[in-house]
Amino acid sequence: MTYFYRYLPLSRKDRQSPIHVIAGGYTLIPPAMPYPPVKHPMDHQMSWDRGRTLSEHQIVYITRGTGEFETEACGVQRIEAGKMFILFPGVWHRYRPDGQTGWDEYWIAFQGPGIPGLLKEHGFSVKEPLMDVGVQDFVLHEFRQIVEELNHEKVGYQQVIAARTVQVMVNTHAAIRRKEFEGTDIQRVIAKAKNLLAEQIEVSVNVEELASSLHVGYSWFRRMFRQYVGMPPAQYQLQLRLNKARELLCNSTLPVGTIAEQNGFISSYYFARVFRKKFGRSPSAFRKKSR
Numbered sequence: 001m002t003y004f005y006r007y008l009p010l011s012r013k014d015r016q017s018p019i020h021v022i023a024g025g026y027t028l029i030p031p032a033m034p035y036p037p038v039k040h041p042m043d044h045q046m047s048w049d050r051g052r053t054l055s056e057h058q059i060v061y062i063t064r065g066t067g068e069f070e071t072e073a074c075g076v077q078r079i080e081a082g083k084m085f086i087l088f089p090g091v092w093h094r095y096r097p098d099g100q101t102g103w104d105e106y107w108i109a110f111q112g113p114g115i116p117g118l119l120k121e122h123g124f125s126v127k128e129p130l131m132d133v134g135v136q137d138f139v140l141h142e143f144r145q146i147v148e149e150l151n152h153e154k155v156g157y158q159q160v161i162a163a164r165t166v167q168v169m170v171n172t173h174a175a176i177r178r179k180e181f182e183g184t185d186i187q188r189v190i191a192k193a194k195n196l197l198a199e200q201i202e203v204s205v206n207v208e209e210l211a212s213s214l215h216v217g218y219s220w221f222r223r224m225f226r227q228y229v230g231m232p233p234a235q236y237q238l239q240l241r242l243n244k245a246r247e248l249l250c251n252s253t254l255p256v257g258t259i260a261e262q263n264g265f266i267s268s269y270y271f272a273r274v275f276r277k278k279f280g281r282s283p284s285a286f287r288k289k290s291r
Contacts, residue, residue, distance in 0.1 A: 001030060001037055008023060008158070017162065018112050018114025019114045019118070019165060020110060022109045024161070026104070027104070033097075047094075048094055048096055051093060052092070053091065054089055055089050055111075056111045057086060057089060057110055057115055058109045058110075060085050060106070062079055063082070065102050065104060066101050067098050068096060071087075071093040072091060072092045074127060083130060088126050088129065091126060106140070106144075110165050122170065133175045134179055143168065181228060189224070193210060193221070196213070197210075197237045207222055239278075241264055246279065260272075
């Protein structure tokens with residue numbers, strides 16, 4: 001068995017931050033090993049018979065093996081490699097690997113007033129604490145970097161591991177969304193649509209015609225595009241136009257009116273209004289500031 005964990009001393013300043021890590025580590029558990037195999041502080045010890053209730057959040061990522069996980073809210077769930085679950089403060093839980101397989105687990109414990117919003121944003125909830133992430137290198141990398149920081153405790157490490165904990169949530173959310181679309185017709189259609197929108201940046205998009213050219217229904221296409229990209233097709237093209245206009249303002253001497261026309265804006269007034277909304281200042285002021 002190989003393991004590492006560390007529980008951290010926290011200053012008053014640490015505890016005032018929106019998110020602060022209080023512990024983390026990993027355990028690589030071979031088959032037939034009693035679980036949990038190492039002792040933790042009294043308020044973190046767990047047995048299968050008693051279970052456990054914590055005062056903080058924890059994220060646990062299983063990268064090898066199988067087992068089971070149970071909470072009051074979601075009941076008993078089977079665990080296999082690539083599953084991640086979150087433990088919520090005040091919620092009874094228990095988990096363990098199967099004796100025939102053991103498992104490899106990576107975990108982070110954290111607190112802070114910013115956590116509820118982050119968890120909601122990235123899809124974690126008390127009723128659905130289990131996520132099928134898959135064994136993803138870019139997710140596992142963040143856990144390993146957190147362990148590295150915990151092991152050496154160099155100056156500023158608390159801020160680094162807090163940021164990496166947020167990145168774990170971001171990467172987890174991204175991994176799940178990518179799995180949903182990977183290898184599907186949706187992925188192919190949206191990729192082609194994005195290319196067409198980028199190639200015809202100066203022409204206002206007709207979403208119905210775009211869907212027809214891709215041989216898919218309008219309602220399905222608009223719904224899937226928004227789900228995949230995070231915004232409707234017309235809004236996506238508007239963002240492309242604004243980004244292109246910003247580049248021209250910074251790197252050319254073209255008049256603002258010409259830039260607006262070349263990027264498909266119906267008038268300089270409309271261009272200035274939407275540009276200010278996105279970048280916080282008028283096109284002319286933005287150009288002046290960038291030089």
